[in-house]
Every structure is written in structure tokens, then in C-alpha cells.
Amino acid sequence: MLTTKQKTLRKFWYATIRLDALADGPKPFRLMGEDIVLFLDAEGKPAAMADRCCHRTAKLSKGWMDNGNIVCGYHGWTYDRTGALVRIPQFAADSVLPKHNVESYFCEARYGYAWVALDEPLSPIPDVPEDSDPNYRRIFQFYDVWNCAPLRLMENSFDNAHFSFVHKATFGNINAPKPKKYEIEETEYGFFATTVIDILNPPIAHQVTGTTEPMTERRMRNHWYLPFARRLDMEYPSGIRHIIINSATPIDDNRIQLVQLLYRNDTEADCPTEKLIEWDKAIIDEDRDVLESTSPDAILDVSRRIEQHMPSDRPGMIMRRRLLELLKKHDEAEVTNVYV
Numbered sequence: 001m002l003t004t005k006q007k008t009l010r011k012f013w014y015a016t017i018r019l020d021a022l023a024d025g026p027k028p029f030r031l032m033g034e035d036i037v038l039f040l041d042a043e044g045k046p047a048a049m050a051d052r053c054c055h056r057t058a059k060l061s062k063g064w065m066d067n068g069n070i071v072c073g074y075h076g077w078t079y080d081r082t083g084a085l086v087r088i089p090q091f092a093a094d095s096v097l098p099k100h101n102v103e104s105y106f107c108e109a110r111y112g113y114a115w116v117a118l119d120e121p122l123s124p125i126p127d128v129p130e131d132s133d134p135n136y137r138r139i140f141q142f143y144d145v146w147n148c149a150p151l152r153l154m155e156n157s158f159d160n161a162h163f164s165f166v167h168k169a170t171f172g173n174i175n176a177p178k179p180k181k182y183e184i185e186e187t188e189y190g191f192f193a194t195t196v197i198d199i200l201n202p203p204i205a206h207q208v209t210g211t212t213e214p215m216t217e218r219r220m221r222n223h224w225y226l227p228f229a230r231r232l233d234m235e236y237p238s239g240i241r242h243i244i245i246n247s248a249t250p251i252d253d254n255r256i257q258l259v260q261l262l263y264r265n266d267t268e269a270d271c272p273t274e275k276l277i278e279w280d281k282a283i284i285d286e287d288r289d290v291l292e293s294t295s296p297d298a299i300l301d302v303s304r305r306i307e308q309h310m311p312s313d314r315p316g317m318i319m320r321r322r323l324l325e326l327l328k329k330h331d332e333a334e335v336t337n338v339y340v
């Protein structure tokens, strides 16, 4: 089955478009196979609705804004943030409008992005306390389309066995392939996983880690948020925290919009933004290369997976079990194999 067929996955928040990208007018986005339009209302709050005018089906994202309402570029029909039709320019100003509306979606501003849930959300947008902590800076790190399924990125996040291979050109040590174990505590929203790993620290990473030692360690306190969000919270012995927040926003069945934010408790003088982007891009490009080679067919039925024999795959197994439980709970009980 396909991600877009899993109706339950519509009930979660996904980061879509930067708020500042909406300042000059409406923008299109594709979420779980639905074409949506995003815009800022009169109060500057983001709104999302189907990208389809109910008059003659033109895409509303080709239109423009008028006092916080969106105007279709074809004949000027105008809608408010709830999708209700509020003006037909061809009608006399005092005439009663027909009751037409475009389907609207849940939309909230958070961490510089418009987050959207297509149906009433089952859980809140993941909390990032550092976003309002003056000791941290926020960096908009990446916003890229990846040709892979979102569960592939999530399972990769908690897979300590890939470092020595996928990341052998950056921080992974090919000579130490035995992975460190994660301690996992399941939570209502997913799980909390902790571990400490040894990493290579080449000169290019010195400002990132805050040390010039050839090797250092990362204390990882990571969270997985059902279904496709993660927090990778890394702390180095220098005291530097490097906290990555991702939404693997499903565009359709085999593409994600990878949204990556970075929070650091240091300053631009300690480590310039461009260095942080350069280093993490080198790492994430290694992941991307291998993940785009994977099949989107991530089987949820854990008994059918060979990887259950490798202890380091336990986080991915828990993800599959939790996803399967979630789908069953919401009447998608027949699902055993999902493209996610």
C-alpha cells in the first residue's frame, strides 16, 4: 500500500514552507499527494487549503493576496483562510454569495515554518524548547526534496550500524564497525533513545565539535516523533550542543521534503553558519546517496524482516511496530505492508 492511502498519516503535523517564503504571496506545496496552497492571512498567520478554485478549478497558488484573503487569478473569486468564498467580483457588491468553499487544512506557524495537518491532528507539533532559549541560535539548514520514503529516513536516524560505512569519509570509523547500543524508552509520541558514540574529528569538524582532538564522542539524546519527525540532540565533551530537528514531510509515495533546522548553544564567532552547513551537508549527502537507493516498500510486519537479527536495528523495528499499532487503532487493520 501507499503512504497516500494511509489516511491516519494525514492526522499529523508536517513542516511545509518557510514563513518568510510566503511574504510575497501564496505558494503551492504537495503534501501526501494533495496539492495545497499556503498563504499568510491578514494577521500574518499561515493558512492552508486545497489548491483548486471551486469556480473553474484553476490553481489558487497562481493568484494573489487581498487583505489576507486569497484571490484566484482566473476570475478573481476570493476566499478567506477557512476556504469560504467571500467575494465574486462579477457580482454586485450587495448580492448574496453562493455558499461555496474550498477545503481548508490545519495550519500553524512554528520554528519559522508553516506546519500543516490534513486532518485533525492526533498529537502536537514536536516541542523544541531551544527555539525560545536565548542561549541557542536557530539555523535553517536544509530544505531539499529527496527521492525516498520518510520511514527510510527515520530508521536511518537511529541506526548506529551505518556510521562506519555510509559516513566513512566524514565521522565514521570503518575500523570500528560494531555499533553502540541505544537505550530506548517508548513514549506516547514515539520514543526517546540515548547512546554515546565515538567519532572521528577531522580538522574540518573542529569548530563544529569544539575540540581539536583527532577523536571525540557524541552523547546522543534523540527523539522519534510518530510518524516522520526526529530530534537528534548531540552533545560534545566541549559542552557544545548540536540539535537537529527534522520533518520528513511526505510529498507523495516516494518523495519527501526534508526540512532540517539546527540549534547550537554557541555563537557565529565560535562556528560560522556556513561551516555548520558545509559539515552537515557532507554528512547528510552521504545518507541521501544511500537512502535514495533504497526501496520505498518498508514492510511494517516485523516478523518478515531479516534485520530483526541485528540488535542495532531495534529502533527501526520499534518504529514499524508503533506505526502498525497506530494504523490498526485507526481502522487500517488490514495493513501489513506500507510504502512509507
Ligand code: FES
Pocket (backbone or CB within 6 Å): 053, 054, 055, 056, 057, 058, 072, 073, 074, 075, 076, 077
Ligand atoms: S477559476 Fe477561479 S475564479 Fe474562475
Ligand SMILES: [Fe+2]
Pocket (backbone or CB within 6 Å): 156, 162, 166, 167, 283, 287
Ligand atoms: Fe547517517
